[in-house]
Amino acid sequence: MSTTAPHAAPAKLQLLELLAAIGTAQWRDFATAAARHGLTSTQAKVLAQLNGPLPMRGLATLLVCDASNVTGIVDRLEARGLVRREPDPADRRVKNVVATDEGREVIRRVREEMQATHSALDTLDEAESTALYGLLERLRPTLERRA
């Protein structure tokens, strides 16, 4: 409301708030899509990390949470048949979590059903997508390292 120039440099706080708004909206989109498949957002997030076999501990590290927490989440995913615990051949303490075929299919659908996000990204042309990608890619390392 203060300045009027159409493309004035945004105040840092405004940019911060906008970034937060985008983040929440996308998260909500994800949670909604996950819910349609009977998954909580946390369960879907775990499923999304499982490209290959991953030990419980690795999962906990990725999620930045206590290992004991992962036990329950994987329990519930396993009960639904979306995930499997496999013994690690090299270390008998370790249990590797693997997504089942159904698990992979479900998370694929969740991603594809994030309509709000897809629609939003579709409003950008190719140059804009590239620009956005470049900018976000620059933010990422700093943002993730200092957390």
Added chain:
Amino acid sequence: MSTTAPHAAPAKLQLLELLAAIGTAQWRDFATAAARHGLTSTQAKVLAQLNGPLPMRGLATLLVCDASNVTGIVDRLEARGLVRREPDPADRRVKNVVATDEGREVIRRVREEMQATHSALDTLDEAESTALYGLLERLRPTLERRA
């Protein structure tokens, strides 16, 4: 890993994943800052919404959650003296939630202590900030409407 051109147009899925990564990192930064003040991220989020008096129902709408949920969150914030329930003069059913001075101060500090986010945004020069702001501003309406 597949293509090698430095500024090739990103696949939609890559952009989606990058956006998600940025969102989680920023959320984690927020949660960490909130925790330093003894707040859960949800509590901090509520505090962040309280620019003026807001009825419980309004809060629930903003948070996209059940009204009964807000009762407990506000209870805990009120117990810490960060928030106050005030009767609405126009409608005796309504309780308006207002941040106390201490509440406003705490949330101000939380925002200012989101170091990862601040550092990341500081890596952008003015033109880049402006570009990012413009792009995100374009995404926002679509992203929020379709949620």
Added chain:
DNA sequence: GCAGATGTTTGATGACCTCAAGTAACTCGA
């Protein structure tokens, strides 16, 4: 071989979240 570190699980506790139900207060038309 043994002390210490690591991976997983269990149990206790608390916050968050939803749904169903209850109470109080508002609204609007007959």
Added chain:
DNA sequence: TCGAGTTACTTGAGGTCATCAAACATCTGC
């Protein structure tokens, strides 16, 4: 004005997520 329907808030039950402490099995290096 009065009563039916709606709305705001709370309570209680039940489930998920998150932490910590403790137990247990297994690995590691000396």
